[in-house]
Amino acid sequence: MSDPTPNGAQSLIRTLVDSGVEVCFANPGTSEMHFVAALDEVPGMRAVLGLFEGVVTGAADGYARIAGKPACILLHLGPGLGNGFANLHNARRAHTPIVNIVGDHATYHKRFDAPLESDIDAVAGAVSTWVHRSMTSESAPTDGARAVAEAMRSPGGVATLILPADVCWLESTPPAAPVMPQPPAIVPQEVVDAAARALRSDGSSVLFLGGRTLDERGQRAALRIAAATGAKVFGEVFPRVQRRGAGVPVVERLTYLAEFAQMQLGDATSMVLVDVPEPASFFAYPGKPSSLVPEGCAVSTLATGTDDAVAALEALADALGAPDDVPVAEAGRPERPTGELTIESVASAIGALLPENAIVIDEAQTSGIFNQGATAGAPPHDWLTLTGGAIGIGVPLALGASIAAPDRPVLNLQADGSAMYTLQGWWSQAREGTNVTTVIYNNSSYAILRMELARVGADEPGPQALGMLDLARPDLDFVQLAQGMGVAAERAQTAEEFTEALERALANDGPNLIEAIVPPLGL
Amino acid sequence: MSDPTPNGAQSLIRTLVDSGVEVCFANPGTSEMHFVAALDEVPGMRAVLGLFEGVVTGAADGYARIAGKPACILLHLGPGLGNGFANLHNARRAHTPIVNIVGDHATYHKRFDAPLESDIDAVAGAVSTWVHRSMTSESAPTDGARAVAEAMRSPGGVATLILPADVCWLESTPPAAPVMPQPPAIVPQEVVDAAARALRSDGSSVLFLGGRTLDERGQRAALRIAAATGAKVFGEVFPRVQRRGAGVPVVERLTYLAEFAQMQLGDATSMVLVDVPEPASFFAYPGKPSSLVPEGCAVSTLATGTDDAVAALEALADALGAPDDVPVAEAGRPERPTGELTIESVASAIGALLPENAIVIDEAQTSGIFNQGATAGAPPHDWLTLTGGAIGIGVPLALGASIAAPDRPVLNLQADGSAMYTLQGWWSQAREGTNVTTVIYNNSSYAILRMELARVGADEPGPQALGMLDLARPDLDFVQLAQGMGVAAERAQTAEEFTEALERALANDGPNLIEAIVPPLGL
Incomplete structure (x- = not known):
């Protein structure tokens, strides 16, 4: 440290580094300038600039899902937090640990209601599990240590620390010692035994998994339970991370379309929840039920997010005397596709080429329906999804995941409309030299909304309604958009072109983008 | 209407149209699909799609600043509102009337805490003057009429109507009659007389103007008052709209840099505020005062935002027996510049070519400091600024202004870093065929933050800090970014190239972008 008496920003950053926080994803402004200056004065914190919050x-979410520990974020007052809100919402739904630092006016400046003044606390409360305002430079280090512990408290969450400018610039105290996060609770044996009875009961039973249970350990325990009880096992529709691929015990996910999810759940009479809420449809539809719990089905809970849910699954498997051997996904890849470029041939190319231990960022929406099938037998990999439904997660999630695991290939399967919310992330991918390959499905539409318009019963849409779902007039040129931010890009119009482009992109370090011109899914 | 019994969305839209709302800026999702379908079923509402909220x-803000009446907005639940938050914050600071419709889950669906569920009310409260949730389809029309009146209530504000999906799709009642907004209050004569005494008092006095008083009427009255009293007159730093140009009575604006603003205000002993808060610095700086009111200066208020402030200024001028004649800006344009392309030569070209009755959208930040001087004698025009300090307003503000006034040329003077927050607006400019010319100042940096880093006293920044202020590595190519969204674009590297490009762009209908490669302001 350059100065024997640290200021608030310096002591806070040192505390964060000591607590294991190594990366700061930032879009700062004037009120954060002392924090920014301190990034050089304190060693150990890597700063990554985003051109939009x-x-x-979203990058902090992707980082923590892969690193298993939080990054910090640096935002500029209420509007900066607002711009970052949608992906904090997704992170909240993923239970991702994030230390969310929101700079604010100096404590004594707030009463002037300067133009950037707004109710930061109200906005932060809607996406955070913990909100705290540092009021003095002396308390900043201990506030920082507590923020890390609150972010890591099981199941993980967004801990927001509001940081006034003068708290950063005034003289502070030495860095605070790290605070151990509260460990997850151990599920009592009687709850495990009750779950065993529920799954053994007459009729068909369902084990429904979410949260952190879709890693390899959790899925293995779940499939042991299925083998012992005959229960069907499903994972939540949009998991934070699912481990899958050849040799991995893989749990089937519930589908987004409620009609199909109801078919999967069938006439279950008993359902056990593990770190997941009761299944419900994503949206309401006129005349259709919101709950997906079959009529008369008894629902019980083995573990919630504050519990060690994976350990609970293993305890349940043991209590059932379940076998250790479970079915795993068989190795196998599709042939390299030829001919027309469709979402199916794109899927085949991905299945044929997906590298070992890849991180797949899936925001492909309707264009992605063949991707899971095509990659089921590919080498083991992690699959990250849009957890909170706020589109615009893919580009930043890929950025953050790649910074957490620079040696792993990251493949972002990305819908066109969704990409446009946070396309600025490509610039950061280029600046940081991330090994991300982006496949953009350019179908010139919000295809999912075309489907949803029909599903809500809005028949015969007129020209203005169709215009709201249409991304043509003018066509978006993603090759230009990516190149304009320093990312190498090319366009593919046939299956051969796409497959060759994907092979080249995966062989290259640094970010690459392939624009796949595909027809929208015909539903 | 296609159906004798309208649903909630149809009756709401009909009510909005009857209340004078003609444009809906939208980025909808599934929960808004019945509203979207109704846009065709009810005549009179133009729907404009944005690819990001x-x-x-921002477009709704630009529209209403020019049209003098609200547009409506259609957003998708909490995350959509979050993405729209920053420019709603700017609109709040501009006192812009906006009917902000936020779609939500169906009333009965909320208890399932589906992935997109969040606390919309909390976020809306931070940017709205009025927040209401429609709970039945029967109340939707009256809620809509009230939202328009609340948006228009002086001085104008964001009226947020939260609209559950089932309120849209269920059968409703006939459209509601428009509700007249509460008119602005008339300032009592004794307040006018007190202001007259304050400005006539010994010592130097200052009349400080904001809100709607920087139109031609307000500025004329203010200059009459100055002529009668010798008071100095200043407009707020970032006005919503200022009328200016040859033949217009123009009030000088206070400068952003507090050091200069203090010099402008001098040793005033009396200050009268008109629809504006006391002058304060934009940010706090170590060791510098936040308030810009000179020591010992008595501050009084002639009118607030709920008053008819322009009428109060005219009453004050009359009470003072002020002359009718006031100085107006003289006609005169700079020469067409030659040689190096700098922010000064860009300003000269703009001054030389600015068309009559143009709408200038100023988000040029540090690159724009010569623009007001260079255009002071140009033909009369309106100047719109970043009112709330949340950068990323320029591109959408230009879109909305152009939709409000399709026959007027719109010139967006746009900083590079700020443009990147909402660049998606270029696509909407292209789709709607708006007559917007964008000048991007590409100086490869957040130049204003370089200045601010020095101003807050953070000396000798290190490489990570400088990296946070630097938009190079990689360079942004705005020609590709604009073309990728269907906007014609070219790059200018000399004053001649820029001037010719600007002349071509202003002569063309439809959006155009010129990327001006300029050195950052050396401060």
Whole structure:
């Protein structure tokens, strides 16, 4: 440290580094300038600039899902937090640990209601599990240590620390010692035994998994339970991370379309929840039920997010005397596709080429329906999804995941409309030299909304309604958009072109983008 | 209407149209699909799609600043509102009337805490003067009429109507009659007389103007008052709209840099505020005062935002027996510049070519400091600024202004870093065929933050800090970014190239962008 008496920013950053926080995703302004200056004065914190706050917040989500520990974020007052809100919402739904630092006016400046003054606390409360305002430079280090512990408290969450400018610039105290996060609770044996009875009961039973249970350990325990009880096992529709691929015990996910999810759940009479809420449809539809719990089905809970849910699954498997051997996904890849470029041939190319231990960022929406099938037998990999439904997660999630695991290939399967919310992330991917390959499905539409318009019963849409779902007039040129931010890009119009482009992109370090011109899914 | 019994969305839209709302800036999702379908079933509402919600909210601000009446906005639940938050914050600071419709889950669906569920009310409260949730389809029309009146209530504000999906799709009642907004209050004569005494008092006095008083009527009255009293007159730093140009009575604006603003205000002993808060610095700086009111200066208020402030200024001028004649800006333009392309030569070209009755959208930040001087004698025009300090307003503000006044040329003077927050607006400019010319100042940096880093006293920044202020590595190519969204674009590297490009762009209909490669302001 350059100065024997640290200021608030310096002591806070040192505390964060000591607590294991190594990366700061930032889009700062004037009120954060002392924090920014301190990034050089304290060793150990890597600063990554995003040109829009949604990039910053989505990157912190992707980083923590892969690193298993939080990054910090640096945002500029209420409007900066607003711009970062949607991807913090997704992170909240993923239970991602994030230390969300929101700079604010100096404590004594707030009463002037300067133009950037707004109710930061109200906005932060809607996406955070913990909100605290540092009021003095002396308390900043201990506030920082507590923020890390609150972010890491099981199941993980967004801990927001509001940081006034003068708290940063005034003289502070030495760095605070790290605070151990509260460990997850151990599920009592009687709850485990009750779950065993529920799954053994007459009729068909369902084990429904979410949260952190879709890693390899959790899925293995779940499939052991299925083998012992005959229960069907499903994972939540949009998991934070699912481990999958050849040799991995893989749990089937519930589908987004409620009609199909109801078919999967069938006439279950008993359902056990593990770190997941009761299944419900994503949206309401006129005349259709919101709950997906079959009529008369008894629902019980083995573990919630504050519990060690994976350990609970293993305890349940043991209590059932379940076998250790479970079915795993068989190795196998599709042939390299030829001919027309469709979402199916794109899927085949991905399945044929997906590298070992890849991180797949899936925001492909309707264009992605063949991707899971095509990659089921590919080498083991992690699959990250849009957890909170706020589109615009893919580009930043890929950025953050790649910074957490620079040696792993990251493949972002990205819908066109969704990409446009946070396309600025490509610039950060280029600046940081991330090994991200982006496949853009350019179908010139919000295809999912075309489907949803029909599903809500809005028949025969007129020209204005169709215009709201249409991304043509003018066509978006993603090759230009990516190149304009320093990312190498090319366009593919046939299956051969796409497959060769994907092979080249995966062989290259640094970010690459392939624009796949595909027809929208015909539903 | 296609159906004798309208649903909630149809009756609401009909009510809005009857209340004078003609444009809906939208970025909808599934929960808004019945509203979207109704846009065709009810005549009179033009739907404009934005590919990101910050575009939608900024466009509604630009529209209403020019049209003098609200547009409506259609956003998708909490995350959509979050994405639109920053430009709603700017609109709040501009006192812009906006009917902000935020779609939500169906009333009965909320208890399932589906992935997109969040606390919309909390976020809306931070940017709205009025927040209401429609709970039945029967109340939707009256809620809509009230939202328009609340948006228009002086001085104008963001009226947020939260609209559950089932309120849209269920059968409703006939459209509601428009509600007249509460008119602005008339300032009592004794307040006018007190202001007259304050400005006539010994010592130097200052009349400080904001809100709607920087139109031609307000500025004329203010200059009459100055002529009668010798008071100095200043407009707020970032006005919503200022009328200016040859033949217009123009009030000088206070400068952003507090050091200069203090010099402008001098040793005033009396200050009268008109629809504006006391002058304060934009940010706090170590060791510098936040308030810009000179020591010992008595501050009084002639009118607030709820008053008819322009009428109060005219009453004050009359009470003072002020002359009718006031100085107006003289006609005169700079020469067409030659040689190096700098922010000064860009300003000269703009001054030489600015068309009559143009709408200038100023988000040029540090690159714009010569623009007001260079255009002072240009033909009369309106100047719109970043009112709330949340950068990323320019591109959408230009979109909305152009939709409000399709026959007027719109010139967006746009900083590079700020443009990147809402660049998606170029696509909407292209789709709607708006007559917007964008000048991007590409100086490869957040130049204003370089200045601010020095101003806050953070000396000798290190490489990570400088990296946070630097938009190079990689360079942004705005020609590709604009073309990728269907906007014609070219790059200028000399004053001649820029001037010719600007002349071509202003002569063309439809959006155009010129990327001006300029050195950052050396401060």
